[in-house]
Amino acid sequence: MSPSAKGAAVVWTDELLRYDLGDHPLDPVRIELTMALARDLGILNRPDVTMVSPQPADELALSRVHRPEYIEAVRAGGPGYGLDTPDNPVFPRMHEASALVAGATLAAAEEVWAGRTRRAVNVAGGLHHAMPDRASGFCVYNDPAIAIARLLDRGVERIAYVDVDVHHGDGVQEIFYRDPRVLTVSLHETPLALFPGTGFPDETGGPGAAGSAVNVALPPGTGDAGWLRAFHAVVPSVLRAFRPHILFSQCGADTHRLDPLADLRLTVDAQRASYLAMRDLAEELCEGRWVVTGGGGYALVEVVPRAWTHLLAVVTGEPLDPATPTPDSWQNLAHRRRPSRDVPAWMTDRGSATWTAWQPGETADAVDRAILATRIAVFPLLGLDPHDPRD
Amino acid sequence: MTDSLISVPGLAQALASAQPPTVLDVRWRLTGPPTRAEYEAGHIPGAVFVDLDTDVCGKPGAGGRHPLPDPDALEEALRAAGVRQDRAVVAYDGGESQAAARLWWTLRWAGHPRVLVLDGGFAAWRAGKRPVEPGTVVPPRGDFTVRPGQLPVLDAADAARVAGTGVLFDVRIPTRYRGEAEPIDPVAGHIPGAVNLPAGELMGPDGHLLPAPQLRERFAAAGLVPDRPVGAYCGSGVTAANTILALTEAGVSEPALYVGSWSHWITDPTRPVARS
Numbered sequence: 001m002s003p004s005a006k007g008a009a010v011v012w013t014d015e016l017l018r019y020d021l022g023d024h025p026l027d028p029v030r031i032e033l034t035m036a037l038a039r040d041l042g043i044l045n046r047p048d049v050t051m052v053s054p055q056p057a058d059e060l061a062l063s064r065v066h067r068p069e070y071i072e073a074v075r076a077g078g079p080g081y082g083l084d085t086p087d088n089p090v091f092p093r094m095h096e097a098s099a100l101v102a103g104a105t106l107a108a109a110e111e112v113w114a115g116r117t118r119r120a121v122n123v124a125g126g127l128h129h130a131m132p133d134r135a136s137g138f139c140v141y142n143d144p145a146i147a148i149a150r151l152l153d154r155g156v157e158r159i160a161y162v163d164v165d166v167h168h169g170d171g172v173q174e175i176f177y178r179d180p181r182v183l184t185v186s187l188h189e190t191p192l193a194l195f196p197g198t199g200f201p202d203e204t205g206g207p208g209a210a211g212s213a214v215n216v217a218l219p220p221g222t223g224d225a226g227w228l229r230a231f232h233a234v235v236p237s238v239l240r241a242f243r244p245h246i247l248f249s250q251c252g253a254d255t256h257r258l259d260p261l262a263d264l265r266l267t268v269d270a271q272r273a274s275y276l277a278m279r280d281l282a283e284e285l286c287e288g289r290w291v292v293t294g295g296g297g298y299a300l301v302e303v304v305p306r307a308w309t310h311l312l313a314v315v316t317g318e319p320l321d322p323a324t325p326t327p328d329s330w331q332n333l334a335h336r337r338r339p340s341r342d343v344p345a346w347m348t349d350r351g352s353a354t355w356t357a358w359q360p361g362e363t364a365d366a367v368d369r370a371i372l373a374t375r376i377a378v379f380p381l382l383g384l385d386p387h388d389p390r391d
Numbered sequence: 392m393t394d395s396l397i398s399v400p401g402l403a404q405a406l407a408s409a410q411p412p413t414v415l416d417v418r419w420r421l422t423g424p425p426t427r428a429e430y431e432a433g434h435i436p437g438a439v440f441v442d443l444d445t446d447v448c449g450k451p452g453a454g455g456r457h458p459l460p461d462p463d464a465l466e467e468a469l470r471a472a473g474v475r476q477d478r479a480v481v482a483y484d485g486g487e488s489q490a491a492a493r494l495w496w497t498l499r500w501a502g503h504p505r506v507l508v509l510d511g512g513f514a515a516w517r518a519g520k521r522p523v524e525p526g527t528v529v530p531p532r533g534d535f536t537v538r539p540g541q542l543p544v545l546d547a548a549d550a551a552r553v554a555g556t557g558v559l560f561d562v563r564i565p566t567r568y569r570g571e572a573e574p575i576d577p578v579a580g581h582i583p584g585a586v587n588l589p590a591g592e593l594m595g596p597d598g599h600l601l602p603a604p605q606l607r608e609r610f611a612a613a614g615l616v617p618d619r620p621v622g623a624y625c626g627s628g629v630t631a632a633n634t635i636l637a638l639t640e641a642g643v644s645e646p647a648l649y650v651g652s653w654s655h656w657i658t659d660p661t662r663p664v665a666r667s
């Protein structure tokens with residue numbers, strides 16, 4: 001791996017908007033509005049930003065993670081393999097569009113691995129539910145896993161995957177469950193309440209990889225302070241114990257209180273704080289190397305464009321002041337795309353993004369019980385003390 | 392095409408003619424790095440950069456965030472940009488046709504006989520795979536003489552009157568019109584009697600202004616009545632310039648811009664504010 005560089009790569013082509021499942025919650029307008037907002041705020045024109053145009057992932061890259069018969073089924077447009085279902089409808093040029101999303105995340109990983117840029121982001125990526133042999137949860141090809149597999153093949157010894165999507169990152173966890181070189185960490189709404197029904201604290205890694213999976217299952221209704229407390233009670237400790245060379249973040253924005261498909265209650269301000277925390281961990285542990293994708297997020301106008309514009313700002317340099325107004329030009333575009341939605345006027349929800357550190361012995365709070373369950377399940381496997389708040 | 396817009400092929404053709412127009416690059420953003428750097432990185436061949444904030448508008452203050460310019464300062468800026476009396480001017484921005492519309496409006500207000508906005512802006516130019524050039528163009532000095540006041544302008548009292556006797560369009564998004572969210576100005580709401588017609592509704596999915604017949608339908612549906620006064624405002628008179636452009640394209644005579652717009656209306660706390 002090359003020494004880490006300066007600057008950031010933003011992987012983008014309008015062709016990524018063709019991952020379009022039709023009349024479906026995962027509408028590409030959210031990505032279009034994200035890139036428009038970032039552009040109108042000047043983020044894509046910052047110095048040290050490289051725009052990278054991706055190529056589709058080839059058969060070899062896809063088959064590193066997916067079964068050949070599944071790839072064949074995607075090409076053929078189903079049926080079977082989870083395809084042609086309400087969650088994963090067949091759409092025109094499905095294979096080509098899905099391979100391009102994977103290629104974009106691959107390109108991000110390659111930029112960072114080769115040392116061309118310090119960080120790289122593909123907001124169209126993060127399709128973390130796709131399984132080796134089936135589509136699942138709106139996801140056809142598992143682009144994070146494909147990119148992580150590429151980094152392993154390049155010789156990277158340890159990669160940490162942190163997934164802040166409201167849903168469990170089950171596909172990525174499953175694919176690397178027996179691989180001690182990949183630490184998967186997922187914070188999500190409890191599988192008792194939400195798809196995909198996995199991600200319990202006792203899922204801690206398969207044979208030969210004990211402690212390589214970390215799951216924080218949060219109660220419905222968890223807000224900014226509880227979410228950030230859980231993040232800081234688990235993620236820094238397990239990452240420091242694991243000592244990754246590259247940090248990979250899946251940044252689904254569906255933890256937001258306005259998201260129609262889930263029940264957490266975050267603001268964009270806490271989401272922004274989580275991006276800053278992950279950036280700081282990459283700086284502390286990985287010489288800054290940070291590969292970033294989007295993920296879920298179904299408040300198409302109200303949330304996703306702002307959350308990921310904050311993400312693009314954090315990846316490319318200075319974070320945006322939350323008090324920044326959304327530009328009139330973007331407000332007009334958003335209103336034109338979705339006339340019935342309330343277009344946000346600010347980059348903030350006026351969330352405070354403050355939190356208090358987890359302390360042992362406080363088990364009255366459901367978030368604290370979730371934190372403790374995770375720490376008890378996995379901390380000993382990583383040589384950490386579940387009851388010591390310094391760990 | 393029309394009297395106020397020029398297409399990408401139309402501009403390419405005009406640039407190759409014996410009398411090429413003066414092309415002005417007025418890409419602009421509310422926040423973020425200065426757009427002059429983007430102009431220097433690549434612009435339409437021969438285009439001269441003008442700064443919306445400092446060249447086209449007056450200083451922010453009691454007149455609002457983008458008030459009318461001082462005529463002498465405007466004349467100097469336009470002459471430095473090579474604007475000539477006998478030569479057509481084409482204005483373009485990134486593609487949203489807001490800053491370009493305000494420059495179009497300002498030039499016409501200043502009495503220029505032939506001003507056009509590049510439909511789709513620089514984004515359309517690039518999408519059309521047309522050539523761009525880097526660097527800064529220093530044009531021969533122009534000879535344009537500013538004769539201010541050639542287009543109708545509303546002050547606060549006029550705006551209130553138009554809202555009563557004709558139709559006054561508030562072209563901001565509905566949440567700002569209703570006063571639920573106001574990101575920039577200290578007071579939220581709208582001028583009593585104003586009708587909400589968000590500027591985005593005057594454009595098609597591709598970001599181009601709708602054709603004139605559809606524009607007429609939109610304006611009529613929003614309450615435009617023939618032979619009654621019509622005006623438009625937004626936050627600071629930039630986005631609403633695009634609405635004036637659309638009204639002009641639709642064949643409406645004498646649409647008036649409240650240049651100070653909401654940022655000016657609220658400078659006097661005794662003016663009424665409607666929220667709904």
